[in-house]
Amino acid sequence: xxxxxxxxxxxxxxxxxxxxxxxxxxxxxxxxxxxxxxxxxxxxxxxxxxxxxxxxxxxxxxxxxxxxxxxxxxxxxxxxxxxxxxxxxxxxxxxxxxxxxxxxxxxxxxxxxxxxxxxxxxxxxxxxxxxxxxxxxxxxxxxxxxxxxxxxxxxxxxxxx
Numbered sequence: 001x002x003x004x005x006x007x008x009x010x011x012x013x014x015x016x017x018x019x020x021x022x023x024x025x026x027x028x029x030x031x032x033x034x035x036x037x038x039x040x041x042x043x044x045x046x047x048x049x050x051x052x053x054x055x056x057x058x059x060x061x062x063x064x065x066x067x068x069x070x071x072x073x074x075x076x077x078x079x080x081x082x083x084x085x086x087x088x089x090x091x092x093x094x095x096x097x098x099x100x101x102x103x104x105x106x107x108x109x110x111x112x113x114x115x116x117x118x119x120x121x122x123x124x125x126x127x128x129x130x131x132x133x134x135x136x137x138x139x140x141x142x143x144x145x146x147x148x149x150x151x152x153x154x155x156x157x158x159x160x161x
Contacts, residue, residue: 063159066090066151072097072158077113077131083160088149089113089120090158091131097158100135101147111146120146 064083072078072092079102082088087102087110100120102111109124113131119138120129127140135146150161 063152063154063161066158066160069153069156069158077115079113082149089131090151092158093132097151097153098131099149099151099160100129100131101149103147104142105137105144105146106140106142
Protein backbone atom coordinates (compact mmCIF):
# COMPACT_ATOMS: atom_id res chain seq x y z
CA UNK A 1 0.00 0.00 0.00
CA UNK A 2 1.33 3.42 -0.92
CA UNK A 3 0.82 6.71 0.94
CA UNK A 4 -1.74 9.04 -0.58
CA UNK A 5 -0.03 11.55 -2.84
CA UNK A 6 3.22 9.59 -3.23
CA UNK A 7 4.08 8.54 -6.80
CA UNK A 8 3.55 4.87 -7.57
CA UNK A 9 5.67 3.26 -10.31
CA UNK A 10 4.02 0.39 -12.12
CA UNK A 11 6.07 -1.74 -14.51
CA UNK A 12 4.42 -4.03 -17.02
CA UNK A 13 5.45 -5.80 -20.24
CA UNK A 14 4.69 -2.74 -22.38
CA UNK A 15 6.09 0.33 -20.57
CA UNK A 16 6.47 1.63 -17.01
CA UNK A 17 4.08 4.35 -15.87
CA UNK A 18 4.00 6.67 -12.87
CA UNK A 19 0.69 7.13 -11.02
CA UNK A 20 0.21 10.14 -8.73
CA UNK A 21 -3.08 10.26 -6.80
CA UNK A 22 -4.96 13.58 -6.93
CA UNK A 23 -6.56 14.19 -3.53
CA UNK A 24 -9.41 16.37 -2.27
CA UNK A 25 -9.81 17.29 1.38
CA UNK A 26 -13.13 17.62 3.15
CA UNK A 27 -13.66 20.26 5.84
CA UNK A 28 -13.10 17.66 8.58
CA UNK A 29 -9.64 16.82 7.28
CA UNK A 30 -10.53 13.54 5.61
CA UNK A 31 -8.75 12.86 2.33
CA UNK A 32 -10.49 11.39 -0.67
CA UNK A 33 -8.73 10.25 -3.85
CA UNK A 34 -10.68 11.81 -6.69
CA UNK A 35 -8.51 10.76 -9.60
CA UNK A 36 -5.04 9.63 -10.52
CA UNK A 37 -2.78 10.91 -13.23
CA UNK A 38 -1.05 8.03 -15.00
CA UNK A 39 1.89 8.99 -17.20
CA UNK A 40 5.06 7.47 -18.63
CA UNK A 41 8.17 8.47 -16.61
CA UNK A 42 9.59 11.84 -17.61
CA UNK A 43 6.24 13.25 -18.73
CA UNK A 44 3.98 15.60 -16.80
CA UNK A 45 0.54 14.49 -17.90
CA UNK A 46 -1.32 11.40 -18.83
CA UNK A 47 -4.73 9.80 -18.71
CA UNK A 48 -6.93 10.76 -15.75
CA UNK A 49 -8.79 7.90 -14.13
CA UNK A 50 -11.72 8.62 -11.78
CA UNK A 51 -11.83 6.74 -8.48
CA UNK A 52 -14.36 6.61 -5.68
CA UNK A 53 -13.38 6.18 -2.04
CA UNK A 54 -15.77 5.69 0.88
CA UNK A 55 -15.44 7.80 4.01
CA UNK A 56 -13.62 5.58 6.48
CA UNK A 57 -14.70 7.13 9.80
CA UNK A 58 -18.04 6.21 11.25
CA UNK A 59 -20.08 8.21 13.73
CA UNK A 60 -19.57 7.10 17.29
CA UNK A 61 -16.31 5.26 16.60
CA UNK A 62 -13.80 5.06 19.47
CA UNK A 63 -10.93 7.57 19.27
CA UNK A 64 -7.88 6.26 17.42
CA UNK A 65 -4.88 5.83 19.73
CA UNK A 66 -1.75 7.33 18.18
CA UNK A 67 1.01 7.19 20.82
CA UNK A 68 1.38 7.02 24.60
CA UNK A 69 1.96 10.48 26.08
CA UNK A 70 4.90 9.10 28.10
CA UNK A 71 6.68 8.24 24.82
CA UNK A 72 5.95 11.62 23.19
CA UNK A 73 7.77 14.42 25.05
CA UNK A 74 7.24 18.17 24.67
CA UNK A 75 9.04 19.30 21.50
CA UNK A 76 8.49 15.99 19.72
CA UNK A 77 6.92 15.44 16.31
CA UNK A 78 6.10 12.33 14.36
CA UNK A 79 4.33 11.12 11.28
CA UNK A 80 1.32 8.84 11.77
CA UNK A 81 -1.54 7.40 9.78
CA UNK A 82 -4.83 9.19 10.41
CA UNK A 83 -8.06 7.28 10.99
CA UNK A 84 -8.95 7.72 7.31
CA UNK A 85 -5.69 6.06 6.21
CA UNK A 86 -4.01 9.29 5.08
CA UNK A 87 -0.56 10.36 6.29
CA UNK A 88 -0.42 13.05 8.98
CA UNK A 89 1.98 14.80 11.35
CA UNK A 90 1.60 15.09 15.11
CA UNK A 91 3.32 17.74 17.26
CA UNK A 92 3.59 18.30 21.02
CA UNK A 93 4.35 21.66 22.61
CA UNK A 94 4.10 23.04 26.14
CA UNK A 95 0.48 23.94 25.41
CA UNK A 96 -0.64 20.52 24.13
CA UNK A 97 -0.82 18.39 21.01
CA UNK A 98 -1.93 19.22 17.46
CA UNK A 99 -1.86 17.51 14.08
CA UNK A 100 -2.22 18.24 10.38
CA UNK A 101 -2.86 16.20 7.29
CA UNK A 102 0.34 15.53 5.35
CA UNK A 103 -1.55 16.01 2.07
CA UNK A 104 -0.41 19.17 0.29
CA UNK A 105 -3.29 21.47 -0.61
CA UNK A 106 -1.73 22.25 -4.00
CA UNK A 107 -1.80 18.89 -5.81
CA UNK A 108 -2.11 16.24 -3.13
CA UNK A 109 1.53 15.18 -2.68
CA UNK A 110 2.70 14.06 0.77
CA UNK A 111 4.59 16.76 2.69
CA UNK A 112 7.69 16.08 4.80
CA UNK A 113 8.64 17.71 8.11
CA UNK A 114 11.96 19.57 8.17
CA UNK A 115 12.76 19.77 11.87
CA UNK A 116 15.67 22.20 11.41
CA UNK A 117 13.42 24.73 9.66
CA UNK A 118 10.32 23.79 11.68
CA UNK A 119 8.18 23.56 8.55
CA UNK A 120 6.32 21.02 6.45
CA UNK A 121 7.51 20.99 2.83
CA UNK A 122 5.98 19.43 -0.27
CA UNK A 123 8.56 17.58 -2.38
CA UNK A 124 6.56 18.06 -5.59
CA UNK A 125 6.49 21.85 -5.97
CA UNK A 126 8.27 23.01 -2.76
CA UNK A 127 5.23 24.56 -1.06
CA UNK A 128 5.95 24.99 2.64
CA UNK A 129 3.63 25.22 5.64
CA UNK A 130 4.04 26.43 9.22
CA UNK A 131 2.75 23.75 11.62
CA UNK A 132 3.14 26.17 14.57
CA UNK A 133 0.86 28.75 12.96
CA UNK A 134 -2.25 26.84 11.92
CA UNK A 135 -0.58 24.94 9.06
CA UNK A 136 -0.59 28.15 7.02
CA UNK A 137 1.23 28.43 3.70
CA UNK A 138 4.68 30.01 4.03
CA UNK A 139 5.68 29.80 0.37
CA UNK A 140 4.94 27.99 -2.86
CA UNK A 141 1.90 27.33 -5.02
CA UNK A 142 -0.44 25.99 -2.32
CA UNK A 143 -3.41 28.32 -1.76
CA UNK A 144 -4.67 27.07 1.58
CA UNK A 145 -3.38 25.71 4.90
CA UNK A 146 -3.01 22.00 5.65
CA UNK A 147 -6.14 20.37 7.02
CA UNK A 148 -6.21 20.22 10.81
CA UNK A 149 -6.72 16.82 12.41
CA UNK A 150 -8.44 16.82 15.79
CA UNK A 151 -6.22 15.23 18.43
CA UNK A 152 -6.21 15.33 22.21
CA UNK A 153 -4.77 13.60 25.26
CA UNK A 154 -7.04 11.02 26.90
CA UNK A 155 -6.16 8.40 29.52
CA UNK A 156 -2.40 8.70 28.90
CA UNK A 157 -2.69 8.49 25.11
CA UNK A 158 -2.61 11.00 22.26
CA UNK A 159 -5.79 10.16 20.34
CA UNK A 160 -7.47 11.29 17.16
CA UNK A 161 -10.97 12.37 18.11
